[in-house]
Amino acid sequence: MSEPLLDVRDLRTEFVTDDGIVRAVDGVSFTVEPGQVLGIVGESGSGKSVTCLTVMGLNDRKLSRSTGEVLFRGQDLLHASGHRLREVRGNEIAMIFQDPMTSLNPVHKIGRQLAEAVLLHQDVSRKQAYERAREMLKAVGIPRAERRIDDYPHQFSGGMRQRVMIAMALINNPDLIIADEPTTALDVTTQAQILALLKRLQEDFGSAVILITHDLGVVAETADDVMVMYAAHIVERGPVRAIFNEPRHPYTWGLMGSLPRLDVNVERLYQIPGQPPSLLNPPAGCRFHPRCAYAMPVCREKEPRLTLVPGDPDHAQACHLDEETKRREAAALLAQITAGAAT
Structure with missing residues (x-):
């Protein structure tokens, strides 16, 4: 190679x-x-x-x-x-x-x-x-x-x-x-x-x-490939199809939920709550946890490592959520976007 x-x-x-x-x-x-x-x-x-x-x-x-x-x-x-x-x-x-x-x-x-x-x-x-x-x-x-x-x-x-x-x-x-x-x-x-x-x-x-x-x-x-960055870190990385069809990080979900669509009538686009942290003094643990609806105690204490998604050697993410939750929430997000129900 x-x-x-x-x-x-x-x-x-x-x-x-x-x-x-x-x-x-x-x-x-x-x-x-x-x-x-x-x-x-x-x-x-x-x-x-x-x-x-x-x-x-x-x-x-x-x-x-x-x-x-x-x-x-x-x-x-x-x-x-x-x-x-x-x-x-x-x-x-x-x-x-x-x-x-x-x-x-x-x-x-x-x-x-x-x-x-x-x-x-x-x-x-x-x-x-x-x-x-x-x-x-x-x-x-x-x-x-x-x-x-x-x-x-x-x-x-x-x-x-x-x-x-x-x-x-x-x-x-x-x-x-x-x-x-x-x-x-x-x-x-x-x-x-x-x-x-x-x-x-x-x-x-x-x-x-x-x-x-x-x-x-x-x-x-x-x-061809996408790298999602948040607060100086890579939070997700992979081929464009994997990122759009099977996103694994809550921050990526937020970015996708905020995309306007011509074929869907939505009164208000999704907005990620809060503001990005100051890089002078970033939060401990996962830097996205103050804005994340899925944050757990471990997210506030331990920084997640960028690891491969099971079964996909080209797709990596940095989140403490278990894989089942990630798959479920990603599927729900995509269904909402398709149905025009993202709010």
Whole structure:
């Protein structure tokens, strides 16, 4: 069996703040195979983006500390030199950030910014770099790319700027693309277009993708595997079909219950009670227990380990509930969603 493209082992990242130590990522392990799409879901503050920023080496090393291993093609990026990380970023691993308006330089033309990404990593002429930029603008569906390559970011709509960011991420044919909430602040029609574009280009270029989102609906349409994060921990992980058909963690049930459906008329969507905990001082035991309707005394005292679901070597969850209860409650949830009775 070949080694995974990306192998993250026991990753921990903490930030030093005036109020104390924030443990933003706490013991996260996962792998990404070549060509795979991994969806990472969870509420804001669950550690999704920080996990991937740590993989990219983009955290401020003066204010953060990271331990564990981030093996990309067998090389540990967590302890790589700054020079090596600059070789990897934008070339072998690329990232699509949430807000393209703040990610693009407002005083430089789109063409220059795309060409710069090529010139930094490839031994080509400036003319060749600009030609590659035009090709990528056409590939991501920018009309009249020959003319628009000379426009500034503010002359593009939000959806078009996001297409430019996808073009920049793919321009050097990276092996891994990290898409951090790529459809944030876009209308639903543009969201669908961006997701379809990303999936098509991922298939055309053969890149693996890590898709960060809080929307399980997005993951259901695009991902092969899903990793559910809560309060810096992984609470469930598995193939997309297993997560949606046989969810095993109460937090996953809550996320699924809050999904809007076009074919079901529901007066009010389910809402997970309470708020995510502060990572300055997370609760003892299971971090979800203050919000969990199934919490038991053991949940308040002992942190559950991520263990495999019996009979499924690819599906893992971290919950103290017995398997019979999990199966029963998951089946009841799915029946409620189907019947439109989730409230």
